[in-house]
Amino acid sequence: MNSSYFKLLFVCLLVLVLTACNEKTETEKEYMDAVSAAKLLSEYNKSNRNELKMEGIIITMLGPDEINNVLEVDLLKVNKKIEKKFKKILFEDVLHQEVRLRLEQGGYGIPQ
C-alpha cells in the first residue's frame, strides 16, 4: 500500500518539476522587439545594400508585424543558401539577438 503511495507521490513530483522546467525554458528564450529589429535591419540595408546584393541578398520589403511581434522580410530570391547567409548576417552582425522572423520570396513593389 505504502509503496503505491510513494510511486504516485514520485510521479506527481516529477510532473511538477517538469512543468516548472518547461516554464523556465519559455521565459528564458527572449526575442527582440520586431519594430526595433526592423529599424536596425533598415539602417544596415541602407549602408550595406551593395554588399548584400553581391551575396545574392536583395531585400524588397521589410517591416514589423506588430500584432505577432514578427520581423517580416521579403527577398527577391530565397533558397537554402541565401536564407542561411541572410539569417547569419541578421542575427550575428545586425541584431546580435534572435527575433521571430518571417522570411519570404517576393518581388519589387509597383509604384502606381
Added chain:
Amino acid sequence: MFKLILKVTVLSMLFGMMVYMLPKESSANSELYLANEDNTRAIELYQKIMNYLDGNQEIKYAGAYIDESNTLNVGLVPENKEQTKEVISSLAGNLPIKFYNVKYSFEVLENAKEIFKKEVNGKYNITSLDISEKENKLVIGLQPDSYSTSMRNFNLQKGKEELFERMQIDAEDIIFIEEEPLTTQARTDSNQDEKLGGIRITSPNPQGNTEESTLGFGVIDTTGKYGFVMSGHPVKGVGTWVSQGGGVGQVTTDRLTNRKSDAAYVRTSSGKVVSGTIYGGYRINAHYGWANMPVGAEIMQHGISTNVTTGTITSRQKEVYFSSNYKYNSGGMTMLVEATYKSASGDSGGPVTGKINSSVYVQLLGIHVGAKGSRAYYSPVDIILTELNLSRPLYSKDGNVKN
C-alpha cells in the same frame, strides 16, 4: 501519515497548476489601456462596439462621437438604456468612455431620413441629407441662394404634421443648414472647377513622359499659401508643371534623398480654387498620423482608376523597394503603411481616409503610393506634412480657397 502528505502534495500541485493556467495580463497592457493620449483607443473601442452590435437586435445603436479629450461618447436611448450601458461598459473595460442620453436610435433617424428624402424629392434645393450622431438630429443642407425660399416653402407645406408622424421624430429634431452643392463632374474630367482630392491630374514623370495620377488633398503651407499634395514619383521634380485642365501649379517641394514619404507639394497658381473635400462628397474634418491608426483599422482609398476601395491596415512602418526607375532613395521608401484595399495604376496620390462612422466626414490618413502582390501601401499624412514643410491639410470647413 503518508495519506496526509500525499493529499497535501496533490492539492498543492493542483492549486499551483490552476494558478499557472490562469490567463495573465501583462503590466504593459494595463498601462496601454489606461493611457488615452490620442484617439486610437477610442477608434478601436468604437470598432469593437460596432462589431458587437452587428447582428445584435437587443441593443440599439444611437450614435457615437469622439470628443476633444479623445474619449468615445456613446448615445443611449431610453429603451434598454441600462442594459446597453452595461454591455458597452464591459466592452470598454479600462478604456475611458462616456454616455449621453438621446431620443432616437440611429435606425429611427435613418428611416426618418429616407422618408424625408422621398417626400421632398425635387421640391427644394437640397444639397445633402445627413445624421448628426452627436446632436441626434437630421441635418438637411440647402443651397445658400435659395435657402430662405426653401425654408418658407417647407414651413408652409401641407401635411407636415403627418410627415413628422411617419418619420417618428419631432419637428425640432431637423436642422437646416446652408451648404454649397457638391460637384457633379466626373473624377477623371480634365478640368474640374475645384481642385479637390481624388481627381485626375497629369504631369511629366522623371522619364519625361506624361503620367496620370490622382490629386491627394488640399493643403496650407507654412507661409499661408494654398496648394495640394500629390504623389511624388509621377513628377520630375521641383518646378514641374502639373495639369488639371491646363497648368494648375508647379511642384514647389520635392526632395529626392532621405525621403520617408512619396509626396510632392504643388503650390497652386493664382485664381485656382482648392478645396478640403474629396471627390464624391467626402468632407475632411481631421487628419490622423500613422501612429493613430492601429493595425486592423478600416480605411478607404480614393483613386482615379479604382474609385473608392476599402480595406484594413495590416502593418505599419514598412520599407518597400520598388521596380526600376523609382526616383526616391535609390529605389526604396520607408514608413509606409500596408493595407488590403485594391488599387491600380493611376491611383498614386489618391487620398487614403478613415472609415469611421456613417457621416460623410472623413479623416485624412495619407496618400496612395503603390502595391506589392495583394497589398497596397500609403504614405502617412503626418510624415508628408513634416517632410514638405506644410502647415495642415485643408478641411471642408475652410471652404473653397485660392491664392
